[in-house]
Amino acid sequence: MDDPTFKLVTGNRLRDGAVVYFASAGIWTPRIDDARLVEEKDGAALLAEAQAGPPPHPAVGPALIDAVRDGDRVVPATLREKIRASGPTVAYRAA
Amino acid sequence: MYRYDEFDRKFLAERVAQYRDQVRRRLAGQLSEDEFRSLRLMNGLYLQLHAYMLRISIPYGTLSSAQLRGLAEVARRWDKGYGHFTTRQNIQFNWIKLEETPDILAHLAAVQLHGIQTSGNSFRNITTDPFAGVAGDEIEDPRPYCEIVRQWAALHPEFSFLPRKFKIAINAADADRAAVKIHDLGLYLRRSDRGEIGFAVTVGGGLGRTPILAQTVRDFVPRRELLAYISACLRVYNQYGRRDNLFKSRIKILVQALGIEKMRQEVEDEYAAMGDEREALALPDEAVAAMQAQFAPPAYADAAGDDAELAQAAASEPDFARWIERNTRPHKQAGHASVVISLKPVGRPTGDCSASQMRTVADLADELSFGEVRVTHDQNLVLPHVRKSALYDLWLRLGAGDLATPNIGLASDIIACPGLDYCGLATARSIPVAQALAVHLAGREAAIGPLQIKISGCINACGHHHVGHIGILGLEKNGAESYQITVGGSDGEQAALGGIIGPAVAAHEITATVDRLIDAYLRLRRDGEQFPDTYRRVGLAPFKEALYVAR
Ligand code: SF4
Numbered sequence: 028m029d030d031p032t033f034k035l036v037t038g039n040r041l042r043d044g045a046v047v048y049f050a051s052a053g054i055w056t057p058r059i060d061d062a063r064l065v066e067e068k069d070g071a072a073l074l075a076e077a078q079a080g081p082p083p084h085p086a087v088g089p090a091l092i093d094a095v096r097d098g099d100r101v102v103p104a105t106l107r108e109k110i111r112a113s114g115p116t117v118a119y120r121a122a
Numbered sequence: 123m124y125r126y127d128e129f130d131r132k133f134l135a136e137r138v139a140q141y142r143d144q145v146r147r148r149l150a151g152q153l154s155e156d157e158f159r160s161l162r163l164m165n166g167l168y169l170q171l172h173a174y175m176l177r178i179s180i181p182y183g184t185l186s187s188a189q190l191r192g193l194a195e196v197a198r199r200w201d202k203g204y205g206h207f208t209t210r211q212n213i214q215f216n217w218i219k220l221e222e223t224p225d226i227l228a229h230l231a232a233v234q235l236h237g238i239q240t241s242g243n244s245f246r247n248i249t250t251d252p253f254a255g256v257a258g259d260e261i262e263d264p265r266p267y268c269e270i271v272r273q274w275a276a277l278h279p280e281f282s283f284l285p286r287k288f289k290i291a292i293n294a295a296d297a298d299r300a301a302v303k304i305h306d307l308g309l310y311l312r313r314s315d316r317g318e319i320g321f322a323v324t325v326g327g328g329l330g331r332t333p334i335l336a337q338t339v340r341d342f343v344p345r346r347e348l349l350a351y352i353s354a355c356l357r358v359y360n361q362y363g364r365r366d367n368l369f370k371s372r373i374k375i376l377v378q379a380l381g382i383e384k385m386r387q388e389v390e391d392e393y394a395a396m397g398d399e400r401e402a403l404a405l406p407d408e409a410v411a412a413m414q415a416q417f418a419p420p421a422y423a424d425a426a427g428d429d430a431e432l433a434q435a436a437a438s439e440p441d442f443a444r445w446i447e448r449n450t451r452p453h454k455q456a457g458h459a460s461v462v463i464s465l466k467p468v469g470r471p472t473g474d475c476s477a478s479q480m481r482t483v484a485d486l487a488d489e490l491s492f493g494e495v496r497v498t499h500d501q502n503l504v505l506p507h508v509r510k511s512a513l514y515d516l517w518l519r520l521g522a523g524d525l526a527t528p529n530i531g532l533a534s535d536i537i538a539c540p541g542l543d544y545c546g547l548a549t550a551r552s553i554p555v556a557q558a559l560a561v562h563l564a565g566r567e568a569a570i571g572p573l574q575i576k577i578s579g580c581i582n583a584c585g586h587h588h589v590g591h592i593g594i595l596g597l598e599k600n601g602a603e604s605y606q607i608t609v610g611g612s613d614g615e616q617a618a619l620g621g622i623i624g625p626a627v628a629a630h631e632i633t634a635t636v637d638r639l640i641d642a643y644l645r646l647r648r649d650g651e652q653f654p655d656t657y658r659r660v661g662l663a664p665f666k667e668a669l670y671v672a673r
Contacts, residue, residue: 042149043219044173082151087169105601107542110551111171115543117471117553119204119216 030095032104034070035062036077037111038086046111047086049077055086059101059112064094123186123494124269124416126234134231137238141165142224149221166237167223170546174218177240178230182250182268182292183211183497187484190495192233194480200226205480207465207473209537209586210289211249211497212240216544238276243284245275249291251299252498255417256453256460256506261313264294266413267321267348270405271309274349281356285363286371288356289328292321296615301499303327303336303617304589306373307355312342320344325355325385326377329583333619334374337382339389345410350403354393358385420492420507425457428510435514445517445528457510461491463503463520464527464535468564471553472538473501482523490516499586500537500574502530533567533575533640534560537586541579541596542603548579550596550603555632562633563640570640572652574612589613591653592636593620603629609639609665610657618654621662624669635669642668 036049037059047055048062056062065073070091077089093104103109110116126134141161148158162168166177178193185193193213197205200222201215208214218226230236239245248268255263271290275281281288293300294311302308308324320342327336343351362380364370377385393400436443450459463483465473475483487495487505490512496504508516520526529535536559539545541552556577567573576590580597587593593608605627608620627635642665647656657665 039169039173042221044169046172082154083149084151084155087155106598106603107171107548110542114172115553116551117543117557119202119471119474 030097032067032093032095033064033101034067034073034091035059035064035094035101036074036089037062037092037108038077038089041083041085041087044087049073049086049089052076053080053085059094059103060099062094062101064096064101123184124181124265124413130234131231134234134236137165137236138224138227138231141227145220145224160242162220162223163241164238165223165227166240167218167220168241168546170216170540170544171542172544173216174220174223175544176215176218176223176226176237177208178213178215178235178237179240179247180211180213180235180497181272182248182254182265183252183499184254184265185495185497186233187487187493187495189233189235190480190484190487192230192235194477194484195229196226197475197480198477204474204476206471206540207475207497207501207503209499209501209539209584210247211252211499212247213497214540216540241287243286244282244288245278245284246287246289248272248275249289249300249305249499251293251295252496252504253299253451253460253506254294254496255419256455256458257295257297257299258452258454259297260295260454261311262294262319263414263417264292264300264309264311265417266410267294267309267311267345268292269416270349270410270413271352281360284356284360285365286368286373288359288373290352298613298615298617301586301589301613301617304329304333304586304613305336307352308336309348309352314342314344318344321348323351323355325389326374326382328372328374329586329588330372331369331581332375332378333583333588334378335617335619336374337377339382339386346405346407347400348405350396350400351389351393353399353403354389354396357392358388362388419455420494422455422458422507423509425455425509425511428457432510432513439514441528442514442517445526446513448528448532449526449530450513453507455507458507459510459513461505461508461513461516462498462530463505463525464529465502465525466529466535466560467524467527468529468534468560469557470524472536472556472560475503479523479525482519482525486516486519500535502535529564529567531572531574533563533570533573536560536575536577537590538577539579539585541577541585545579547582548596549581549598550579550605550629552577552579552585552594552596555594555596555605555629558633559636563636570644573640574653575636576611586613587611588619589617590620591657592639594632594636597626599626605629605632607632607635607639610654610662612654614654616654616658618658621657621665623662623665638668639665
């Protein structure tokens with residue numbers, strides 16, 4: 028059987044655009060491994076919780092994505108989210 | 123180069139101040155993202171996968187050394203040390219922090235740069251031949267007209283809410299080096315039999331989901347009537363262009379729906395109905411002359427003797443000779459050349475340029491090219507006016523900065539958009555595909571000769587794949603990247619859209635597929651032909667067959 032798929036919430040941090048993951052009320056973390064994972068059926072509630080709180084909201088465009096657990100690590104389902112989680116797959120130029 | 127006047131400076135300063143206040147209110151929670159998005163986009167700030175991305179407009183691809191240093195400083199101080207030059211002759215910074223953007227824009231305003239009209243349903247950067255003003259086959263320098271049209275278009279009240287974005291390109295030479303036919307509106311500068319300067323006007327070009335090449339709406343519009351006539355074109359589009367369907371909103375769809383005959387009739391009717399307004403928009407000779415003065419050629423040295431010196435240097439150093447052959451272009455002025463600086467070192471991300479490289483190019487421009495730099499739509503840079511006697515020294519110094527790859531126009535000089543490594547709209551990666559192909563093909567690119575490979579990471583076609591000799595479009599199929607390959611496209615005078623060679627292939631199959639297409643081309647081509655010529659002669663079938671047989 029496939030590994031169970033979980034839901035988590037991600038967005039980009041308002042002040043600098045960095046990729047962040049919802050951990051707990053008001054707390055967003057840049058580490059996907061620290062994201063809060065819920066079962067599929069609790070996704071909508073998680074998103075609502077992540078979107079709560081007074082403005083300015085710390086994350087822009089909060090969205091639910093799929094991920095699986097791999098030991099201590101959390102691995103997003105899509106290539107797009109994998110690239111968001113770990114950065115471009117190409118080396119870029121240093122100054 | 124065009125210098126801002128007091129009005130331009132004041133306008134930009136006010137704009138930055140306004141924006142600073144908007145960012146402050148956004149960070150304080152007084153503006154929601156929905157309210158703020160259009161405000162940041164109006165200043166060129168997008169939100170991409172990993173960060174904000176700032177797109178800075180480089181009008182008609184012309185930069186002063188001071189501007190390039192300004193961009194280098196943005197890369198060094200506010201980004202991760204590099205920028206990415208695009209097919210729109212613009213630059214993008216990939217790692218921008220919202221809270222720092224007001225300072226960045228203030229810094230750029232000091233060197234006459236900004237991100238206004240790099241997004242939204244407005245006129246975008248007007249693009250042209252990177253060899254404008256220096257090419258031997260040019261009728262006149264197109265940049266004064268680019269600047270005249272830019273000023274007319276900038277924040278034009280009537281055309282601020284077009285159905286969709288609008289791209290204008292101007293070409294003034296025999297060869298079309300501005301890919302005019304893939305633009306919403308195109309202008310080919312012409313001289314009439316009577317010696318009068320004017321423009322052939324094309325409309326309805328564009329790539330994306332529905333690629334269409336532009337068609338001519340009028341063969342000759344005298345330059346005096348230029349602004350009035352393009353106003354008529356824009357009015358027809360503004361009135362009839364579709365606003366109900368994003369995918370059908372570009373002028374190309376309107377032209378396709380009406381047919382060029384009807385479109386022409388609509389434009390001519392509109393133009394006739396403009397009456398007195400035409401006079402108000404007329405472009406007097408004095409205004410053109412005043413603008414041309416801003417683009418007057420620099421004071422070239424008498425360099426007639428330089429050719430012999432260059433020939434000698436090239437004869438004793440084959441690597442230098444190869445670079446001269448590939449990376450320099452003829453210049454109007456005796457003893458001078460234009461130098462193309464490759465931003466495609468084999469195996470590196472295409473179009474990326476580090477802060478120190480930008481500074482190197484700016485210094486070399488000051489020393490050897492009258493402080494001028496150009497950005498090409500192939501994602502390279504140009505030093506437009508270099509004395510031939512300075513080329514050897516220039517080559518050595520560019521080489522020290524990894525800027526002397528002798529591959530302009532060859533297989534490793536690939537166009538690639540940012541793709542899924544950066545872009546929020548992407549369906550697949552483009553940069554790694556370009557890197558792998560460049561590494562793979564570099565060894566035989568000299569034998570292949572001129573070849574344009576163009577790669578886009580989604581249907582939006584920022585990498586112009588439809589007009590690549592070999593085009594590659596990244597798609598997503600069942601969660602995996604897959605790539606649709608086309609052959610036979612070209613973006614010059616005889617622009618053509620490539621034909622699809624078969625089902626999309628997986629990333630690991632691209633190199634082998636492209637190899638077979640190139641092998642087929644080398645087998646099929648006749649003396650003197652380039653890829654598009656061969657394709658025009660033999661069609662798609664032999665290329666399809668080459669892949670089919672291999673499978
Ligand atoms: S073609 Fe698509 S992936 Fe590439 S830059 Fe344009 S929108 Fe992004």
